[in-house]
Amino acid sequence: xxxxxxxxxxxxxxxxxxxxxxxxxxxxxxxxxxxxxxxxxxxxxxxxxxxxxxxxxxxxxxxxxxxxxxxxxxxxxxxxxxxxxxxxxxxxxxxxxxxxxxxxxxxxxxxxxxxxxxxxxxxxxxxxxxxxxxxxxxxxxxxxxxxxxxxxxxxxxxxxxxxxxxxxxxxxxxxxxxxxxxxxxxxxxxxxxxxxxxxxxxxxxxxxxxxxxxxxxxxxxxxx
Amino acid sequence: xxxxxxxxxxxxxxxxxxxxxxxxxxxxxxxxxxxxxxxxxxxxxxxxxxxxxxxxxxxxxxxxxxxxxxxxxxxxxxxxxxxxxxxxxxxxxxxxxxxxxxxx
Numbered sequence: 001x002x003x004x005x006x007x008x009x010x011x012x013x014x015x016x017x018x019x020x021x022x023x024x025x026x027x028x029x030x031x032x033x034x035x036x037x038x039x040x041x042x043x044x045x046x047x048x049x050x051x052x053x054x055x056x057x058x059x060x061x062x063x064x065x066x067x068x069x070x071x072x073x074x075x076x077x078x079x080x081x082x083x084x085x086x087x088x089x090x091x092x093x094x095x096x097x098x099x100x101x102x103x104x105x106x107x108x109x110x111x112x113x114x115x116x117x118x119x120x121x122x123x124x125x126x127x128x129x130x131x132x133x134x135x136x137x138x139x140x141x142x143x144x145x146x147x148x149x150x151x152x153x154x155x156x157x158x159x160x161x162x163x164x165x166x167x168x169x170x171x172x173x174x175x176x177x178x179x180x181x182x183x184x185x186x187x188x189x190x191x192x193x194x195x196x197x198x199x200x201x202x203x204x205x206x207x208x209x210x211x212x213x214x215x216x217x218x219x220x221x222x223x224x
Numbered sequence: 225x226x227x228x229x230x231x232x233x234x235x236x237x238x239x240x241x242x243x244x245x246x247x248x249x250x251x252x253x254x255x256x257x258x259x260x261x262x263x264x265x266x267x268x269x270x271x272x273x274x275x276x277x278x279x280x281x282x283x284x285x286x287x288x289x290x291x292x293x294x295x296x297x298x299x300x301x302x303x304x305x306x307x308x309x310x311x312x313x314x315x316x317x318x319x320x321x322x323x324x325x326x327x328x
Contacts, residue, residue, distance in 0.1 A: 001245060001327050006234055013230075025249065028297035028325050055260035057250055066249040066323060068260050 005030055009070060016072035018136055020046045025064045033067075051135065051162075051223075073098045076217075077131055079124050079152040080142030081109035084167070088140070088210035089117045095214060097138070102127040102152065125151035128159075138163035138217050140197070144172065150179055157189050163220045165194040165213060194220075229273040233264040233327055242267035243327040244288035248275045249299075250321040257320075264327075267292050275322050276302075287324050297325040 005021075009032060012019035020033040022042060031038050033046035042065065045058045049067040056067050074097045078085050081103035089099045102120045103109035109119050120127040124141075128151070133139055139156040140163075141149040149166060156164045157180065168176065173195040180190050198212030199219070233243050246263040248255070256277040263273045263281060265288045275284055280302050287298050300322045 001325055003237065003328060006230060006237075006327060010230060010234060023247075023249075023323065023325075025297075025299050025323055055249070055258070057259075066247070066259075068247065 001028075001030060005032060008032055008035065013070055013072070018050045018069070018071045018134060020050050021068045021070065022046055023066045023068070025066055071136055073136075074221075075100070075131075075133070075137040077102060077128065077133060077137060077139045077152075077156075078142060079103065079128075079140065079148060080144075080167075081105065081114060081119075082142050084142055084206045084209050084213075086113060087207040088142075088213060089114060091207075091210050091214055092217075093117075095218065100127075100131060103143070103148070123151065124148050125155055128152050128155035133159040133161040135160045135162055137161045138221075139165070140213060140217075141166045144168055146176065146179060150176070150183075153180060153193065154183050154185075157185050157192060163194065163217050164192050165197040165216065167197050167209075168195060170196060229262040229264050232272040236264070236266055236270065237327055241270070242292045244292050244324060245327055246275050246284045246288060246322050246324045248320055249323045252319040255320045265289075276320070280320075280322070284322055284324060291324050291326050295326050295328075297323065299323050 009019060009021060022031040022033055022038065033043060041060050046067055049056050049069045050071060053069055053071050055069065058065050058067060076092045076097040076099045078088060078099060079102045081101055085101060089101060092099050100118045100120055101109055101114055102124050104121050104123055106121055109121060133156055139161045141152050143149050144167060153166060166176065177190050194216055198209060199215045201212045203209045203212040233245060236243050244265050248257055248259050248261040251259055257275055261275055263271065263275045263284060265271050265285045267289065274281060287300060291298055303319045
């Protein structure tokens with residue numbers, strides 16, 4: 001590995017950017033994905049390695065390559081410091097997510113209600129732009145309030161977040177989809193939003209709803 | 225990766241040490257360390273991380289010294305039968321491939 005490759009790899013790690021080290025095992029030739037331009041098949045395999053967060057061996061044109069992901073921790077951005085969020089945040093932390101809770105309403109997003117959770121009191125679009133969701137980020141909106149949920153979803157849909165979910169009934173979501181369309185999003189893009197949010201496990205209580213959401217997040221993450 | 229092997233390797237290089245990196249690239253059976261596990265070694269004998277439960281680190285470090293001298297990366301095969309594995313410490317009977325490269 002050249003010192004230059006090592007420096008770039010460590011810079012990406014420090015910036016919490018997913019990066020994969022691609023090594024040709026016959027001669028030690030290396031690339032960093034996605035920073036370097038690499039052949040299509042190699043790029044595809046590297047993309048998968050980052051998504052699966054698991055190293056892999058691939059053979060391309062008779063050459064053996066080792067692809068190693070260097071991923072930042074999984075992140076979850078939760079918009080809405082509501083009751084469900086109070087159980088969702090600690091459960092998500094157990095599953096390995098670094099959780100950031102966004103709600104400009106300080107009475108909701110208080111230290112007392114969310115002990116130990118990273119809080120942002122910015123307006124959701126500003127918070128979301130600063131947090132810059134990537135392929136290792138799940139975005140969940142829980143407020144039901146278009147003023148708060150819509151700006152967050154607008155930014156999420158422009159990102160590569162692996163999961164976007166929004167709490168609300170089918171009717172609420174239909175209206176939400178109309179508004180997002182007016183913001184310029186295509187139907188196929190809006191279809192990325194899991195809504196009504198969560199797996200259908202008949203959840204009623206706040207912890208049950210949190211469980212159904214997290215079950216869906218894990219399923220999406222594992223490609224199910 | 226909980227241990228920052230690359231960070232350690234970078235720090236050693238910054239101190240002027242010659243460094244080699246070993247990475248587990250493939251495993252069969254129940255090897256103790258998964259693919260991607262790393263070991264950094266210096267020409268002066270410092271070591272960080274691991275590529276096994278401790279049984280092949282010595283052999284890997286020997287090859288690493290060679291790689292630091294000639295700059296040629298090596299792909300090592302540790303295919304160990306179950307009985308032999310027990311003797312050298314790979315109690316699991318695992319097999320693994322380790323890629324060794326010079327930093328520089």
